Amino acid sequence: MIELRGKAVADAHKEALQDKIAAVGDAVITMAVLLVGSDHGAHMYATFMEKTAKNFGYGFVLRELPETVSHDEVVTALRELNDDDTVHGILPLMPMPKHIDTEVLIDALDPKKDIDGLTTYNIGLVTAGKGGFAPCTAKACMAILDHYGIPVEGKHVVVVGRSQVIGKPVAFMTLAAHGTVTICHSRTPDLANYVKQGDIVIAAAGRPHMITADMIKPGAVVIDVGINELNGKTVGDVDYDAVKEIASAITPVPGGVGSVTTTMMLEAVYEAYHA
Numbered sequence: 139m140i141e142l143r144g145k146a147v148a149d150a151h152k153e154a155l156q157d158k159i160a161a162v163g164d165a166v167i168t169m170a171v172l173l174v175g176s177d178h179g180a181h182m183y184a185t186f187m188e189k190t191a192k193n194f195g196y197g198f199v200l201r202e203l204p205e206t207v208s209h210d211e212v213v214t215a216l217r218e219l220n221d222d223d224t225v226h227g228i229l230p231l232m233p234m235p236k237h238i239d240t241e242v243l244i245d246a247l248d249p250k251k252d253i254d255g256l257t258t259y260n261i262g263l264v265t266a267g268k269g270g271f272a273p274c275t276a277k278a279c280m281a282i283l284d285h286y287g288i289p290v291e292g293k294h295v296v297v298v299g300r301s302q303v304i305g306k307p308v309a310f311m312t313l314a315a316h317g318t319v320t321i322c323h324s325r326t327p328d329l330a331n332y333v334k335q336g337d338i339v340i341a342a343a344g345r346p347h348m349i350t351a352d353m354i355k356p357g358a359v360v361i362d363v364g365i366n367e368l369n370g371k372t373v374g375d376v377d378y379d380a381v382k383e384i385a386s387a388i389t390p391v392p393g394g395v396g397s398v399t400t401t402m403m404l405e406a407v408y409e410a411y412h413a
């Protein structure tokens with residue numbers, strides 16, 4: 139079993155990006171994070187993103203709003219970041235509190251600053267294979283497969299989860315890489331039956347330890363995108379300790395996909411700056 143650690147992937151990408159940044163000179167490449175409410179994963183991401191951005195020498199703006207904020211106040215905060223020329227990229231963290239209409243909010247985001255590929259415009263470009271910003275977590279999954287030399291072509295990829303930030307985009311990206319792709323979700327009857335057919339399983343449903351060892355084909359590659367809180371610990375969607383005995387390769391949580399996602403974000407901010 140190979141543990142697909144994220145750090146090696148992140149370090150390789152950061153090194154390549156560093157060379158491009160050196161050519162920028164004194165300008166401060168800056169990103170902003172819009173954090174609303176108290177979701178565990180969103181707060182974790184904000185913390186790690188701030189550390190990663192600052193260590194890399196980027197400017198970082200945290201716009202944090204409480205659970206009780208109104209929808210209109212969030213839209214106003216987002217528009218201010220759109221209009222701020224010192225901010226090159228904006229990351230609105232999901233999920234937001236239920237009373238925030240994120241569909242409306244997201245399309246108030248300037249597509250040129252949409253570093254996590256959330257706007258309808260960028261979703262269109264990405265799904266059509268015409269460039270655009272793609273969600274960084276989906277890019278992180280692809281970067282891990284690529285770094286460890288795991289081919290997607292000819293493989294059956296089973297994606298568990300259909301969210302706009304990960305399930306859907308990673309399905310399109312593995313399809314573009316010539317995988318045969320099945321998308322499952324919380325309403326798929328007999329989920330195990332589908333997951334069991336996966337040569338590559340991408341778990342992104344947001345339920346702690348929902349992917350168990352009996353659901354995995356021996357030798358499968360397992361990419362765990364989950365960031366869940368269980369008994370005060372951060373755990374993935376995969377029951378790691380049991381599945382690692384069955385899989386040929388698996389990403390740990392933490393230290394897997396999440397640690398690459400922040401680096402993909404650094405690349406996206408550079409692209410937004412450069413555009």
Ligand SMILES: Nc1nc(=O)c2c([nH]1)NC[C@@H]1CN(c3ccc(C(=O)N[C@@H](CCC(=O)O)C(=O)O)cc3)C=[N+]21
Nearest residue numbers: 179180183186230231232275365392393394396397399
């Ligand atoms: N628009 C949007 N896009 C996202 O991609 C998105 C989001 N919203 N909302 C929240 C979730 C959560 N998420 C994480 C990313 C990196 C770490 C991360 O850096 N994790 C380290 C933590 C290491 C540690 O805990 O020591 C790791 O996994 O190694 C965590 C969580 C992205 N999400």
